[in-house]
Amino acid sequence: MQIAKVRGTVVSTQKDPTLRGTKLLLLQLVDEQGQILPEYEVAADSVGAGIDEWVLISRGSAARQVMGNEQRPVDAAVVAIIDTIHVQDRVIYSKKDQYR
Amino acid sequence: MQIAKVRGTVVSTQKDPTLRGTKLLLLQLVDEQGQILPEYEVAADSVGAGIDEWVLISRGSAARQVMGNEQRPVDAAVVAIIDTIHVQDRVIYSKKDQYR
Amino acid sequence: MQIAKVRGTVVSTQKDPTLRGTKLLLLQLVDEQGQILPEYEVAADSVGAGIDEWVLISRGSAARQVMGNEQRPVDAAVVAIIDTIHVQDRVIYSKKDQYR
Amino acid sequence: MQIAKVRGTVVSTQKDPTLRGTKLLLLQLVDEQGQILPEYEVAADSVGAGIDEWVLISRGSAARQVMGNEQRPVDAAVVAIIDTIHVQDRVIYSKKDQYR
Amino acid sequence: MQIAKVRGTVVSTQKDPTLRGTKLLLLQLVDEQGQILPEYEVAADSVGAGIDEWVLISRGSAARQVMGNEQRPVDAAVVAIIDTIHVQDRVIYSKKDQYR
Numbered sequence: 485m486q487i488a489k490v491r492g493t494v495v496s497t498q499k500d501p502t503l504r505g506t507k508l509l510l511l512q513l514v515d516e517q518g519q520i521l522p523e524y525e526v527a528a529d530s531v532g533a534g535i536d537e538w539v540l541i542s543r544g545s546a547a548r549q550v551m552g553n554e555q556r557p558v559d560a561a562v563v564a565i566i567d568t569i570h571v572q573d574r575v576i577y578s579k580k581d582q583y584r
Numbered sequence: 585m586q587i588a589k590v591r592g593t594v595v596s597t598q599k600d601p602t603l604r605g606t607k608l609l610l611l612q613l614v615d616e617q618g619q620i621l622p623e624y625e626v627a628a629d630s631v632g633a634g635i636d637e638w639v640l641i642s643r644g645s646a647a648r649q650v651m652g653n654e655q656r657p658v659d660a661a662v663v664a665i666i667d668t669i670h671v672q673d674r675v676i677y678s679k680k681d682q683y684r
Numbered sequence: 685m686q687i688a689k690v691r692g693t694v695v696s697t698q699k700d701p702t703l704r705g706t707k708l709l710l711l712q713l714v715d716e717q718g719q720i721l722p723e724y725e726v727a728a729d730s731v732g733a734g735i736d737e738w739v740l741i742s743r744g745s746a747a748r749q750v751m752g753n754e755q756r757p758v759d760a761a762v763v764a765i766i767d768t769i770h771v772q773d774r775v776i777y778s779k780k781d782q783y784r
Numbered sequence: 785m786q787i788a789k790v791r792g793t794v795v796s797t798q799k800d801p802t803l804r805g806t807k808l809l810l811l812q813l814v815d816e817q818g819q820i821l822p823e824y825e826v827a828a829d830s831v832g833a834g835i836d837e838w839v840l841i842s843r844g845s846a847a848r849q850v851m852g853n854e855q856r857p858v859d860a861a862v863v864a865i866i867d868t869i870h871v872q873d874r875v876i877y878s879k880k881d882q883y884r
Numbered sequence: 885m886q887i888a889k890v891r892g893t894v895v896s897t898q899k900d901p902t903l904r905g906t907k908l909l910l911l912q913l914v915d916e917q918g919q920i921l922p923e924y925e926v927a928a929d930s931v932g933a934g935i936d937e938w939v940l941i942s943r944g945s946a947a948r949q950v951m952g953n954e955q956r957p958v959d960a961a962v963v964a965i966i967d968t969i970h971v972q973d974r975v976i977y978s979k980k981d982q983y984r
Contacts, residue, residue: 485808485826485860487794491616492671494587494640498631499664500650508585508640510616510669516791516810516824524616526585526640531798535672540794540808540826542859545645545845549857550800557649557663559642560585563857564799569810571792572835591716592771594687594740598731599764600750608685608740610716610769624716626685626740635772645745657749657763659742660685691916692971694887694940698931699964700950708885708940710916710969724916726885726940735972745945757949757963759942760885785908785926785960787894816891816910816924831898840894840908840926842959845945849957850900863957864899869910871892872935 485540485563486525488513490533494526502556509533509562511541516569518577527560528553538577540564585640585663586625588613590633594626602656609633609662611641616669618677627660628653638677640664685740685763686725688713690733694726702756709733709762711741716769718777727760728753738777740764785840785863786825788813790833794826802856809833809862811841816869818877827860828853838877840864885940885963886925888913890933894926902956909933909962911941916969918977927960928953938977940964 488511496508507529513521525541530550533539539562547561548554569577588611596608607629613621625641630650633639639662647661648654669677688711696708707729713721725741730750733739739762747761748754769777788811796808807829813821825841830850833839839862847861848854869877888911896908907929913921925941930950933939939962947961948954969977 485858487826492669492676494664494666495668495670496640496664496666499640500631502649503664508664510671512616515822516812522615526587531800540796540799542857544859546848546857546859548646548649549802549848549855555649557642557646557661558585559644559646561857564794564796564803564808566794566796568795569792570795571810576792592769592776594764594766595768595770596740596764596766599740600731602749603764608764610771612716622715626687648746648749655749657742657746657761658685659744659746692969692976694964694966695968695970696940696964696966699940700931702949703964708964710971712916722915726887748946748949755949757942757946757961758885759944759946785958787926815922816912831900840896840899842957844959846948846957846959849902849948849955861957864894864896864903864908866894866896868895869892870895871910876892 485542486513487516487566488525488539488541490535490537490539500557506556511539516571525560527562528556528558529562531562531565533562533565538566538579540566585642586613587616587666588625588639588641589620590635590637590639600657606656611639616671625660627662628656628658629662631662631665633662633665638666638679640666685742686713687716687766688725688739688741690735690737690739700757706756711739716771725760727762728756728758729762731762731765733762733765738766738779740766785842786813787816787866788825788839788841790835790837790839800857806856811839816871825860827862828856828858829862831862831865833862833865838866840866885942886913887916887966888925888939888941890935890937890939900957906956911939916971925960927962928956928958929962931962931965933962933965938966938979940966
């Protein structure tokens with residue numbers, strides 16, 4: 485999985501019929517230090533992630549393991565909203581600190 | 585999914601028999617600011633995307649979730665024509681503005 | 685799919701038994717302007733592509749959708765020989781012109 | 785598979801329900817000389833890897849071959865803790881030496 | 885498939901139980917001119933490749949098409965030992981010449 489930050493949304497009306505009702509988020513990948521990477525991903529979201537939250541995305545066929553996505557032509561999905569990231573003994577990200 | 589701009593078409597007569605009748609578009613990937621990236625993709629289209637439209641493409645086994653592609657050796661498909669992309673509070677792409 | 689140019693062949697006798705009789709082509713990827721990219725691929729061919737022809741290759745599990753490849757450990761296959769590539773109103777590649 | 789070094793953990797409460805109880809490690813990829821690469825991966829662990837250990841990670845659908853992961857939307861898993869890496873006649877990594 | 889050169893082995897005792905008895909080779913990828921690339925791969929071998937031999941590796945779900953790997957969490961496998969590589973009319977690699 486990769487760490488990504490929710491940046492926005494993508495809206496489409498003319499699309500594969502199975503994508504109706506799928507929320508599509510625009511995410512930017514971040515490295516393990518929190519630096520924004522040039523890479524982005526548009527991913528189906530079913531965990532309810534909001535703007536600026538850090539999430540985990542799964543890519544490839546894993547995205548279709550999420551309930552509801554089984555038959556959808558999606559190659560990326562938000563699978564978790566991150567609470568904390570620890571590296572060695574340091575907390576390098578905490579959702580609580582981010583939002584207080 | 586990645587954001588891509590329709591640039592053209594690829595035509596082939598000598599091909600895998602299952603590809604007969606598949607429309608193959610040449611797309612160039614764009615970043616979330618609309619900058620054309622060096623990367624391109626040839627993808628099967630069944631949503632009816634036209635030249636210069638911005639679309640979402642799915643790659644890998646997701647491309648075979650599109651109805652009709654199940655048995656085709658395709659690793660990329662156009663799955664949606666993009667109406668709008670929002671980043672934070674800004675509209676960074678709108679199909680309507682693009683074409684008026 | 686990616687556009688690639690047939691450069692040569694790879695021959696092997698000691699191999700996975702399912703690969704017997706599979707023609708393996710060495711291909712170099714080209715961008716949509718016809719520039720040779722540093723990336724190459726060895727792909728199973730069943731459409732009969734010849735040296736210098738431009739083809740489409742599919743990678744990943746798509747390669748096993750080609751008839752005969754279903755059980756083979758191949759992650760790339762030639763799926764079409766390209767006749768023409770159009771970008772906007774321009775023909776940027778035509779097999780006929782290439783070979784006359 | 786790629787060689788990676790365990791750096792930390794990622795904790796999440798709001799996530800895909802199938803991920804409950806999955807330990808998620810933050811790993812940094814290393815090259816075959818032991819140099820830390822800029823690439824990282826968050827992977828499901830079921831072999832019990834600890835901080836600073838060198839492991840093998842599998843990505844893509846392989847991650848769901850690990851028992852317990854079959855239905856999980858994970859695209860990376862720790863599949864082995866490395867004891868030794870030999871290149872030609874040299875031992876370039878030995879867990880025992882690392883920890884004595 | 886990619887061309888790779890066998891460089892060494894990776895040994896592990898604490899691992900996914902299905903990996904018992906799997907030989908894991910450390911390989912470095914080479915380009916079609918025989919230049920060593922910075923990229924490496926650890927792949928399951930069942931064709932019996934030896935140090936310095938040039939092989940073909942398949943990645944992704946293809947690696948599990950090799951007999952015995954069906955249930956293993958491997959994302960790369962050696963599928964062939966290369967005898968010769970021809971580019972146009974030139975032999976650019978021959979195992980026989982390499983070893984005489």
